[in-house]
Amino acid sequence: xxxxxxxxxxxxxxxxxxxxxxxxxxxxxxxxxxxxxxxxxxxxxxxxxxxxxxxxxxxxxxxxxxxxxxxxxxxxxxxxxxxxxxxxxxxxxxxxxxxxxxxxxxxxxxxxxxxxxxxxxxxxxxxxxxxxxxxxxxxxxxxxxxxxxxxxxxxxxxxxxxxxxxxxxxxxxxxxxxxxxxxxxxxxxxxxxxxxxxxxxxxxxxxxxxxxxx
Amino acid sequence: xxxxxxxxxxxxxxxxxxxxxxxxxxxxxxxxxxxxxxxxxxxxxxxxxxxxxxxxxxxxxxxxxxxxxxxxxxxxxxxxxxxxxxxxxxxxxxxxxxxxxxxxxxxxxxxxxxxxxxxxxxxxxxxxxxxxxxxxxxxxxxxxxxxxxxxxxxxxxxxxxxxxxxxxxxxxxxxxxxxxxxxxxxxxxxxxxxxxxxxxxxxxxxxxxxxxxxxxxxxxxxxxxxxxxxxxxxxxxxxxxxxxxxxxxxxxxxxxxx
Numbered sequence: 001x002x003x004x005x006x007x008x009x010x011x012x013x014x015x016x017x018x019x020x021x022x023x024x025x026x027x028x029x030x031x032x033x034x035x036x037x038x039x040x041x042x043x044x045x046x047x048x049x050x051x052x053x054x055x056x057x058x059x060x061x062x063x064x065x066x067x068x069x070x071x072x073x074x075x076x077x078x079x080x081x082x083x084x085x086x087x088x089x090x091x092x093x094x095x096x097x098x099x100x101x102x103x104x105x106x107x108x109x110x111x112x113x114x115x116x117x118x119x120x121x122x123x124x125x126x127x128x129x130x131x132x133x134x135x136x137x138x139x140x141x142x143x144x145x146x147x148x149x150x151x152x153x154x155x156x157x158x159x160x161x162x163x164x165x166x167x168x169x170x171x172x173x174x175x176x177x178x179x180x181x182x183x184x185x186x187x188x189x190x191x192x193x194x195x196x197x198x199x200x201x202x203x204x205x206x207x208x209x210x211x212x213x214x
Numbered sequence: 215x216x217x218x219x220x221x222x223x224x225x226x227x228x229x230x231x232x233x234x235x236x237x238x239x240x241x242x243x244x245x246x247x248x249x250x251x252x253x254x255x256x257x258x259x260x261x262x263x264x265x266x267x268x269x270x271x272x273x274x275x276x277x278x279x280x281x282x283x284x285x286x287x288x289x290x291x292x293x294x295x296x297x298x299x300x301x302x303x304x305x306x307x308x309x310x311x312x313x314x315x316x317x318x319x320x321x322x323x324x325x326x327x328x329x330x331x332x333x334x335x336x337x338x339x340x341x342x343x344x345x346x347x348x349x350x351x352x353x354x355x356x357x358x359x360x361x362x363x364x365x366x367x368x369x370x371x372x373x374x375x376x377x378x379x380x381x382x383x384x385x386x387x388x389x390x391x392x393x394x395x396x397x398x399x400x401x402x403x404x405x406x407x408x409x410x411x412x413x414x415x416x417x418x419x420x421x422x423x424x425x426x427x428x429x430x431x432x433x434x435x436x437x438x439x440x441x442x443x444x445x446x447x448x449x450x451x452x453x454x455x456x457x458x459x460x461x462x463x464x465x466x467x468x469x470x471x472x
Contacts, residue, residue: 014310015288047312049331128435131217156335203469
């Protein structure tokens with residue numbers, strides 16, 4: 001199967017590619033929006049600042065193309081970290097660049113992205129390190145074989161707050177409970193970094209590839 | 215609940231890993247790649263990899279070696295040494311780094327920290343601060359401990375936080391390599407002054423030192439080099455000791471249902 005890793009100018013792309021290779025797939029780095037269509041599923045990685053990412057997505061013509069792929073062609077998409085946050089309607093990180101209080105995201109899963117502080121976290125931010133997730137849906141195919149309490153590697157200051165709580169498939173807790181895994185239709189997002197979560201991360205990637213096949 | 219990280223620090227110079235005492239008297243430890251592979255197999259929480267001579271070279275960073283080192287690392291990898299421009303950060307992230315560590319360049323051009331944070335997010339920026347005690351206070355040193363910046367440590371760490379650093383890697387130069395324990399007062403001062411995570415570094419000699427850095431110093435993570443290179447202590451042993459002391463640590467993943 002063809003797995004496209006979206007390269008819009010940010011992200012720890014090397015790590016994501018290597019983790020996928022470890023699962024015996026040959027991921028392709030997709031650096032032009034027009035090339036997305038040739039893939040069976042897409043991964044939107046992220047290490048970055050929300051509004052800067054949106055600016056880059058817009059500049060590269062990714063926003064409409066991604067919406068077409070996901071909504072028009074039903075292409076499975078997995079957003080990682082900021083890549084998950086970008087699925088939202090709005091983000092509040094890095095604002096004040098002439099956009100007012102918020103930056104529009106891809107709008108693929110209704111909701112907004114807030115600072116952990118705004119969500120009530122009084123601990124050190126960013127939230128860096130291994131933290132356990134708790135599944136909030138009875139059967140989430142992305143989390144098959146991954147029991148509650150499994151530790152994943154997080155590194156973020158903002159979190160995705162979906163409008164519809166049934167889009168949240170797992171939560172994590174860091175001074176406040178926040179969405180660790182979201183899903184709406186063929187769009188998935190994980191706040192943590194599966195590519196840096198050793199075997200638990202490989203399992204999650206392999207689950208994503210499985211749901212993408214059928 | 216967030217887990218306390220145990221982080222092996224790997225210092226490399228040209229072709230191999232080295233480790234010194236007080237940022238001096240370097241000993242060769244061995245090749246880099248096998249060390250990374252072993253740590254990856256043992257699923258350490260994170261790795262810090264620093265090129266200790268990159269800052270004094272005019273040459274471009276050794277991206278090829280970083281790419282090679284990152285090939286077999288499926289845990290978070292922080293890469294440091296000689297980073298002075300934002301385009302280098304992007305190349306390192308492509309090569310396999312997940313976070314980058316800035317030290318000398320932050321003193322020379324503090325805006326660099328803000329620029330990297332604006333582009334790649336604060337969580338990507340680990341500000342490394344090397345500290346020596348001077349006249350009853352703590353002073354920051356740049357150029358791998360070689361140059362007194364004149365900056366007082368707590369004020370500098372606050373400035374780094376304000377400029378967008380996501381973590382502070384606080385290293386005591388005097389404790390480095392001695393295995394006599396972290397400078398707990400230093401760690402406590404920094405951890406008490408900033409709201410971002412602080413990684414204790416420099417001086418760990420046994421598991422109790424690590425427990426103390428967390429419970430007394432308020433560190434969010436503990437880094438060590440000599441202790442892992444030269445003694446029987448392991449990151450897994452450190453986590454067991456932290457766990458026994460009531461400090462939460464990451465559990466090994468066990469797949470269910472198959």
